[in-house]
Amino acid sequence: MIAQQYKEMLNGKSVIRQLSEFATKRGQEIGYENVFDYSLGNPSVPCPQEFTDAMIRLLQTKNPNELHGYSPSLGLPAFKEAVAKSLEKRFQIPYQQEHIYPTTGAAGALAHALRAITVAGDEVLTFAPFFPEYNPYINLTGATLKVVPANTSDFQINFQAFEEMLNKKVMAVLINTPNNPSGMVYSTATIKKLASILVEKSAEYGHSIYLLSDEPYREILFTGVDSPCVSRYYDNTLVCYSFSKSLSLPGERIGYVAVNPNCTDAATIVNMCGQISRGIGHNCPPSIIQLAAAEVLDLTSDLTVYETNMNLIYDTLVELRFDVIKPGGTFYIFPKALEEDANLFCEKAKKYDLILVPSDSFGVPGYFRMAYCIDTEKVKRSLNVLKKFVETEYPDRK
Amino acid sequence: MIAQQYKEMLNGKSVIRQLSEFATKRGQEIGYENVFDYSLGNPSVPCPQEFTDAMIRLLQTKNPNELHGYSPSLGLPAFKEAVAKSLEKRFQIPYQQEHIYPTTGAAGALAHALRAITVAGDEVLTFAPFFPEYNPYINLTGATLKVVPANTSDFQINFQAFEEMLNKKVMAVLINTPNNPSGMVYSTATIKKLASILVEKSAEYGHSIYLLSDEPYREILFTGVDSPCVSRYYDNTLVCYSFSKSLSLPGERIGYVAVNPNCTDAATIVNMCGQISRGIGHNCPPSIIQLAAAEVLDLTSDLTVYETNMNLIYDTLVELRFDVIKPGGTFYIFPKALEEDANLFCEKAKKYDLILVPSDSFGVPGYFRMAYCIDTEKVKRSLNVLKKFVETEYPDRK
Numbered sequence: 001m002i003a004q005q006y007k008e009m010l011n012g013k014s015v016i017r018q019l020s021e022f023a024t025k026r027g028q029e030i031g032y033e034n035v036f037d038y039s040l041g042n043p044s045v046p047c048p049q050e051f052t053d054a055m056i057r058l059l060q061t062k063n064p065n066e067l068h069g070y071s072p073s074l075g076l077p078a079f080k081e082a083v084a085k086s087l088e089k090r091f092q093i094p095y096q097q098e099h100i101y102p103t104t105g106a107a108g109a110l111a112h113a114l115r116a117i118t119v120a121g122d123e124v125l126t127f128a129p130f131f132p133e134y135n136p137y138i139n140l141t142g143a144t145l146k147v148v149p150a151n152t153s154d155f156q157i158n159f160q161a162f163e164e165m166l167n168k169k170v171m172a173v174l175i176n177t178p179n180n181p182s183g184m185v186y187s188t189a190t191i192k193k194l195a196s197i198l199v200e201k202s203a204e205y206g207h208s209i210y211l212l213s214d215e216p217y218r219e220i221l222f223t224g225v226d227s228p229c230v231s232r233y234y235d236n237t238l239v240c241y242s243f244s245k246s247l248s249l250p251g252e253r254i255g256y257v258a259v260n261p262n263c264t265d266a267a268t269i270v271n272m273c274g275q276i277s278r279g280i281g282h283n284c285p286p287s288i289i290q291l292a293a294a295e296v297l298d299l300t301s302d303l304t305v306y307e308t309n310m311n312l313i314y315d316t317l318v319e320l321r322f323d324v325i326k327p328g329g330t331f332y333i334f335p336k337a338l339e340e341d342a343n344l345f346c347e348k349a350k351k352y353d354l355i356l357v358p359s360d361s362f363g364v365p366g367y368f369r370m371a372y373c374i375d376t377e378k379v380k381r382s383l384n385v386l387k388k389f390v391e392t393e394y395p396d397r398k
Numbered sequence: 399m400i401a402q403q404y405k406e407m408l409n410g411k412s413v414i415r416q417l418s419e420f421a422t423k424r425g426q427e428i429g430y431e432n433v434f435d436y437s438l439g440n441p442s443v444p445c446p447q448e449f450t451d452a453m454i455r456l457l458q459t460k461n462p463n464e465l466h467g468y469s470p471s472l473g474l475p476a477f478k479e480a481v482a483k484s485l486e487k488r489f490q491i492p493y494q495q496e497h498i499y500p501t502t503g504a505a506g507a508l509a510h511a512l513r514a515i516t517v518a519g520d521e522v523l524t525f526a527p528f529f530p531e532y533n534p535y536i537n538l539t540g541a542t543l544k545v546v547p548a549n550t551s552d553f554q555i556n557f558q559a560f561e562e563m564l565n566k567k568v569m570a571v572l573i574n575t576p577n578n579p580s581g582m583v584y585s586t587a588t589i590k591k592l593a594s595i596l597v598e599k600s601a602e603y604g605h606s607i608y609l610l611s612d613e614p615y616r617e618i619l620f621t622g623v624d625s626p627c628v629s630r631y632y633d634n635t636l637v638c639y640s641f642s643k644s645l646s647l648p649g650e651r652i653g654y655v656a657v658n659p660n661c662t663d664a665a666t667i668v669n670m671c672g673q674i675s676r677g678i679g680h681n682c683p684p685s686i687i688q689l690a691a692a693e694v695l696d697l698t699s700d701l702t703v704y705e706t707n708m709n710l711i712y713d714t715l716v717e718l719r720f721d722v723i724k725p726g727g728t729f730y731i732f733p734k735a736l737e738e739d740a741n742l743f744c745e746k747a748k749k750y751d752l753i754l755v756p757s758d759s760f761g762v763p764g765y766f767r768m769a770y771c772i773d774t775e776k777v778k779r780s781l782n783v784l785k786k787f788v789e790t791e792y793p794d795r796k
Contacts, residue, residue, distance in 0.1 A: 001569065001605045002514055003515065006514065010669055042468060046462035056457050059453050060454070064646065065442065070648045107676075107679040111677075112679070116401055117401065119401050140674075140677025208399065250468045251465075251466050251467050251682075268400065268408070271408055278538065279537075281678065282678075286649060
């Protein structure tokens with residue numbers, strides 16, 4: 001008999017995906033250039049030319065059997081070495097090869113890290129607003145995701161709610177900074193306070209509470225933002241990273257788990273990931289992508305467009321008197337909707353071919369997300385449409 | 399606290415891996431050309447030049463954002479379409495795109511297929527000799543692998559033992575033909591009999607028993623062998639395929655689940671795979687590999703070397719009076735050891751730098767596996783060493 005659990009999931013279609021499909025369909029009708037599609041977080045800038053060049057060079061020069069052969073079960077040394085060296089240089093944490101486990105993107109990283117440090121019945125806490133895929137990522141492991149309500153004043157952490165929800169069953173806390181969907185970066189003060197609570201509660205409960213730091217947007221930071229390296233503040237940190245955004249390679253499935261060298265059982269956790277992989281059928285990211293990424297991982301795509309877009313959008317939102325906090329990174333912004341029900345708000349925007357994502361699935365009602373990984377020229381055109389939409393639909397607001 | 403289940407697995411090191419590591423170490427001492435390493439099933443022939451050309455062309459001509467973008471959650475249509483068309487043409491089964499789910503190799507395919515059709519507590523039956531990775535593949539899903547004892551007369555199926563082990567908790571039967579480690583191909587008679595038992599027992603138990611057909615060696619078939627298409631004989635078949643062996647791309651992680659169009663809930667099962675993927679963190683195989691594989695999937699590497707090697711080895715084994723059945727495909731052969739304990743036999747062979755894998759972990763004691771995916775010239779040299787080993791260590795056998 002087929003597994004009912006997964007069959008039932010088929011009914012719960014993702015809001016983001018539905019909106020994206022609407023945008024595609026609408027684009028076929030009126031031309032995609034006329035649809036202002038802020039639904040999907042797909043990078044809009046190409047990968048660095050150096051990545052393409054590295055791929056071609058590998059294909060042209062390397063023995064195909066070596067190039068396309070199986071990775072060792074813990075990944076290709078060249079990739080792990082390059083990641084460890086890069087992290088050590090940037091963050092002054094003594095990562096070595098044995099602390100790095102290559103994965104198929106951040107989803108693969110979380111799949112391994114979660115299974116290494118939680119078992120069925122454990123709780124994992126995360127903070128609203130949060131990436132809705134955390135629900136299946138965590139709840140399908142046997143552990144349970146619990147969401148700490150948002151601090152809507154600045155989208156840092158709601159520490160009061162967090163401390164109330166902490167209990168002995170919490171084995172991991174999952175953070176995502178820079179944050180999807182808010183665009184906020186947790187400040188040094190936030191990370192320090194979080195770390196001190198985790199140290200205190202680990203001692204009280206008699207077990208380590210691991211910090212899972214999901215960092216696919218780490219490289220997309222805006223001018224002047226306080227952006228602490230999470231792992232420097234808490235030893236029991238597992239960084240889940242993806243090159244999807246920094247190198248614009250979301251389809252090529254390349255990322256890693258980096259276990260802080262001072263983490264309890266650090267090397268054991270990495271070795272366990274190799275075992276976990278057997279159960280969930282990964283066997284490392286593709287060999288050629290590991291090798292090419294190893295050559296270019298200190299580069300990024302030209303990410304400046306995201307800050308340009310953010311400033312244009314933020315300024316217009318302020319001008320239109322939206323309640324909005326200026327993002328510190330990512331390619332998302334998360335303003336308050338102009339009516340209580342963000343779904344109605346976004347439904348009205350659709351009439352203007354403005355595709356905005358209502359916030360309910362992010363764990364905070366009444367807001368909307370714009371993913372501004374689109375051409376700047378289109379952003380500019382969309383802002384005129386946004387003005388028209390607001391003035392027409394909400395003429396009487398104070 | 400870290401997950402004990404995975405931590406404990408670290409103690410159970412794979413025999414194959416240990417032997418392969420020994421061979422590598424020994425190679426550093428005496429030159430790898432002098433180590434006759436039959437331990438690992440890594441293809442020894444390069445991928446088709448057309449694959450390399452397709453990769454380079456994609457990198458040189460396609461818009462990088464499209465090329466490296468996310469796959470839709472059910473995979474790239476170009477790849478699914480190419481697979482469905484190819485299967486339909488070869489096997490006259492009306493596969494369509496919606497019956498194909500792209501995966502990271504056969505391991506990824508099994509990870510999805512198993513979760514779609516079994517839940518915790520269910521039993522999955524497989525037949526000795528079997529690929530030992532089936533243990534973690536299945537037991538880590540919550541279902542339980544049970545191994546039907548081997549039919550050592552011809553390494554087809556031991557139907558008596560199979561029927562005794564069938565019970566209401568069996569939701570899936572997993573076969574691997576051509577078989578690792580025996581090299582045997584299940585005959586049409588075997589598949590027909592298996593299918594008829596499954597039809598009968600599905601009716602008796604009131605639930606479908608699915609047949610998982612793990613077919614990474616499908617393209618490596620030797621002259622004149624009866625090699626039925628499994629899926630043609632049983633509707634509730636999920637084929638788990640990998641291009642690792644046919645295209646010599648084991649590291650690039652590309653394969654698929656193909657659900658027979660006449661399978662109960664066929665399209666639903668494929669859609670469920672997309673949901674399962676969220677829990678185990680896959681998100682499809684790499685985009686560029688899907689696109690390149692789509693262009694060349696009716697090609698194979700030059701696989702003839704494996705039959706050449708097999709014949710050389712088989713003839714020598716017969717000459718040396720080994721008890722051995724001639725393989726019908728793969729790059730494995732599975733002779734009986736010259737003493738009861740195959741571990742002792744293989745340990746003695748190591749003194750001759752002949753690396754053979756004892757059969758215990760394959761579920762049949764007293765045999766050994768040779769993976770002859772190595773240069774023919776080396777095979778020839780190794781056979782002289784094999785003769786010397788047998789004559790020296792077993793001088794008195796009848």
